[in-house]
Amino acid sequence: SQASRVTHETSPSKDDVPVHGLSEVIVGVLGGGQLGRMLCQAASQMAIKVMVLDPLENCPASALSYHHMVGSFDDSATVREFAKRCDVLTVEIEHVDVATMEMLEQQGVDCQPKASTIRIIQDKYLQKVHFCRHAIPLPEFMQIDDLEGAKRAGELFGYPLMIKSKRLAYDGRGNAVAHNEEELSSAVAALGGFDRGLYVEKWAPFVKELAVIVARGRDNSILCYPVVETIHKENICHIVRAPANVSWDIRKHATDVAYKAVSSLEGAGVFAVELFLTGDGQILLNEVAPRPHNSGHHTIESCYTSQFEQHLRAVVGLPLGEPSMKTPAAVMYNILGEDEGEPGFILAHQLIRRVLSIPGATGEPERLKSILKEEGSDCKAAVTPRVGIIMGSDSDLPVMKDAARI
Ligand code: ATP
Ligand code: MG
Ligand code: MG
16 A cells, blocks of 8 residues: 555546555545544445544544544644545545645645535535536525625525525534524624624525435546435434435436536535425525535435445445435434533433334444533434334424324
């Protein structure tokens, strides 16, 4: 592997050639969170070595990785040092030092997806501008620099108005809704003020949220996973139903938009495309993640090739795997871990125990204790429809019953 590492530094690899061997290849992942951990799990079955870069000594991926370099994926010197040890560099989070990735790419380091993709995606406003230029349908949007600008946007787009921070957003932290002009300043303040870099989006009157995982290989072949429905609770992904219970036409339309969006980006890997379905059958793009995504966790149990295996196949230059479902349907509940002493701790623990006692439900049982102690980490559970699963509070019941019935 020493030799192959030297090779790509001196002679940049051609994208149309599968440059990497199997057991020798070292895939470097910027970020060692839960997604990185699941990449390591897939890699172990493929004899691929995954190295992760993460500042947390006991980050979720640490124990399963071939090597964990403790350090920041947002620090140039650290990323450069890390890249030296890998054959191909990829990400499990988009908030990385992209300027350094661009520089490394110039020097011949193999980044998949390309740094240009990470640059576009890590700034949500830039992302919107990019997709708008490529004629992808999305909610109207505009940058706001001061209260006057925000008021103009409100007059133009109406209320409720979605205000978003351009960078470092996840799980809805970075979104604030103003229901009228009076709420603008408090919504802006909640996001840290105009200096954070803000923009607004017109409210998308969606009836459902859909998502499509799209994989692109190094040979530019593209495969799309079945369209799923995502149900959010307080901006956080709560339930994923696969396939989405929508008409064939809508599935086709959603897949076309997702395909077109990913075609406009560069590099190999899996991409998650989040979409809104409106009452009149329009599909609008919400955002794209250039990596595996929680809307694709179900693929581990329900598809021939999981999104994690697919990502690894894509970045090392293997043929892409079959993305279709091998079970008739699947439901994924996203259970957030809570710290001991936090209000959700007992509930999360009880929920996980209940999920795992249902035949066919899977999660990461060996991690149940530690998962609950790691702030922000989440546990996934998947069930097939034949099992069916109803859980949660009374207010959740209609949706749960519905989910169990597909
Ligand atoms: P993620 O965890 O998916 O990265 P995020 O923090 O990047 O989330 P978004 O995906 O921008 O946040 O938005 C989170 C949720 O807020 C969406 O899934 C949707 O439910 C709602 N939302 C976002 N934009 C709009 C909009 N323009 N109109 C209506 N609802 C919206
Ligand atoms: Mg996001
Ligand atoms: Mg999102």
